[in-house]
Amino acid sequence: MQKQLIKYVQRLGDNALILGQRLGEWCGHGPVLEQDIALTNIALDTLGQARLYFQYVAELKGENQTEDDVAFLREEREYTNLLLLEQKNKDWAYTLVRQFLFDVFSFHNLKGLLESSDSTLKAIAARAIKEVKYHKKFSSEWMIRLGDGTDVSHKKVQTALNDLWIFTGEMFKPTEDEDLIAKMGIGTSCEEIQPLWDLEVNEILAEATLQRPDDTFMRYGGKKGQHSELMGFILADLQYMQRTYPGLQW
Amino acid sequence: MTISNDIDNIKLLLRTVKDPEIPVLSLDDMGIIRDVKSNKDQVIIDVCPTYNGCPAIDVIPGLIKQTLHDAGYKNVQVNQVLSPAWTSDWISQEGREKLKAYGIAPPLENCATDDELFSDIQAVACPLCGSEDTKCISKFGSTPCKAQYKCNTCQEPFEYFKCH
Numbered sequence: 001m002q003k004q005l006i007k008y009v010q011r012l013g014d015n016a017l018i019l020g021q022r023l024g025e026w027c028g029h030g031p032v033l034e035q036d037i038a039l040t041n042i043a044l045d046t047l048g049q050a051r052l053y054f055q056y057v058a059e060l061k062g063e064n065q066t067e068d069d070v071a072f073l074r075e076e077r078e079y080t081n082l083l084l085l086e087q088k089n090k091d092w093a094y095t096l097v098r099q100f101l102f103d104v105f106s107f108h109n110l111k112g113l114l115e116s117s118d119s120t121l122k123a124i125a126a127r128a129i130k131e132v133k134y135h136k137k138f139s140s141e142w143m144i145r146l147g148d149g150t151d152v153s154h155k156k157v158q159t160a161l162n163d164l165w166i167f168t169g170e171m172f173k174p175t176e177d178e179d180l181i182a183k184m185g186i187g188t189s190c191e192e193i194q195p196l197w198d199l200e201v202n203e204i205l206a207e208a209t210l211q212r213p214d215d216t217f218m219r220y221g222g223k224k225g226q227h228s229e230l231m232g233f234i235l236a237d238l239q240y241m242q243r244t245y246p247g248l249q250w
Numbered sequence: 251m252t253i254s255n256d257i258d259n260i261k262l263l264l265r266t267v268k269d270p271e272i273p274v275l276s277l278d279d280m281g282i283i284r285d286v287k288s289n290k291d292q293v294i295i296d297v298c299p300t301y302n303g304c305p306a307i308d309v310i311p312g313l314i315k316q317t318l319h320d321a322g323y324k325n326v327q328v329n330q331v332l333s334p335a336w337t338s339d340w341i342s343q344e345g346r347e348k349l350k351a352y353g354i355a356p357p358l359e360n361c362a363t364d365d366e367l368f369s370d371i372q373a374v375a376c377p378l379c380g381s382e383d384t385k386c387i388s389k390f391g392s393t394p395c396k397a398q399y400k401c402n403t404c405q406e407p408f409e410y411f412k413c414h
Contacts, residue, residue, distance in 0.1 A: 034388040034398075041390040048303025052332070123333035127302055130335065130414055138389050 001184070004177040006060050007080070008187050009121065010070065011178075011223065013053030014081035017071060019102065020046035021238055022089055031092050038138060039095070045131040052124045072242040076231055083222035084167035086230050093146065093156040097164050100139035101201070105171045106132045108196045112188030121186065140204050147208025154209065161205075162213050169218025171197070178223075256288050260318065264295075267317050270306045271393050274352040277310065281340025284331055292325045293318060298336045300414070301394035338395075338414045350377045355399065355410040374410050376401035386410075 023043035030036025054067035061070075084102060089095045110132055113125035146153040172194040174182065181187035205212050221227065241248055264283055269275045277283050277297070285296040295314060299307045311328035318326045338357035341349075346356035355377045373382035381403035388398035396409045 034390070037388065037392075038390040041394055044303035044305075044394055045301060046303070048301060048307075052302060119333070123335070126335040127332060130337075131302065134389070134412070134414075 001180070002060060004180050005118070005186065006057055007175075007177040008181045009053050009060070010057050011080040013050045013057060013070070014079050015085055015102075015106075016046040016050035016053065017238075018079070018081040018234060019085045019099075020044075020050060021234055022085065022087075023095070023099075025089055026095065035092065042099070042135050042138075045135070049124070049128045049131070052127070056120050056124070068242070072239050076227060076235055077225040079227070079231065079235070080223050080225050082167065082170050083219055083228060084164060084170065086222065086228060086234055087164060087167065088230060090160070091156065093153075093160040094164065096139060096142050096146065097157060097160040099135065100143050100204070101164065101168055102171075103132060103136040103139050104197050104200050104204075105193065107136050108193045108200075109188050109190070112193065115185075116187065117185040143204050143210070144208045147205070147210040157208070158210055161210060165213040165215075166217055166219045169215065170220045170223060173218075173220060173223075175223050257286055259321075260286050260288060260293060260295075260323070263317055263321050264314065267310075267313050270309045270313065271304075271395075272349070272352070272354070274348045275341075275345050277314070279342050279345030279348060281342065281345075282310075282336060292327060293323050294327045294329065296329050296331045298331050298334075300336050304394050336414075338411065341411075349411060353377050353408060354396070355408060357411045357413045359413075361413045374399055376404060376406065377408055378406050379404040384408075 020043045023039045026039040054070040057070050058065040110125045110129040116122040146157040172190045182189040265276045265278045267277045284298050287294040315326045349356045383402040399410045400407045
């Protein structure tokens, strides 16, 4: 059971870490100052959440592991974040759609974790949901503003939505460890989150005058460590310092 | 010195430790000091961080230790406690007044649990002229805990400490 719990918590951390890393790439490059500050602030929140999950993973693993070992010293196949979160920033529309699709999922996931029988997970969720709720407000507002905006903004956000949609199915397909952890009352059931996610996403898309893409084909793999070619580049950037100067400390 | 006096003394000292990002507030004003324990050899302080990614998280234990060390407490342990989660409702009344005087609008109270996506939050009053005719110009600001507002009456931009 310990093994599955580690996998489960580590995945929560990986999602937060990789999204934060992607958002951090915007630092100094945002379309306008407010959006630059917003994205880096969201990155800071997710990085903080990743730290809490990894501190817990390190504690569960024992053997003098630290949060830094978990964050920086694993191989690509050992990271189990959603494929959605490793997708490129591309432009403001892609970054925003990725954020929105994940924020809604993350919010309902954390809401479920507030009832976790694991006191540490429960405590982390109570802290993280405050931040994620705020991110969700931000990304939902922007979906509506762009979707129901000009012809150009509508087209850009619809294109991003169509392209990223194939990565949404993965959120709701449980892995074996997720199944077990959910049955034990520690984790959430992602199948139960799907209707809540559908309801909220549909509502925002309708208000944004955006078309919900068809669920014809979905890509899976990230949750099992099978990543797209993008992941290696992210890790090269993320792990550079620890790989070059092993054991480096601030 | 009795133990209870000792704890009172430590609490007084903690009131002099300022938040590294908002130096008009003490850690006590912020409501992040959750418990202070003391025995013969050791002082143990429980601290609840505000935002998860706030850079001050790693600075605050050092500031606490330094202040207490200078006052003669050599063995100080600072623990991070996660539960219950910090809320801006824990900022003291005194702290709210200090924020306002510093030019930051204090957080609205009791709205941190609001789940509504686009609820009409109460007006944020301008800390400079007191007008409630203000507008949010950016949901995020210079630190994780603040947003940017503008006053439509005196035209001044100001920071708002977000309700969390």
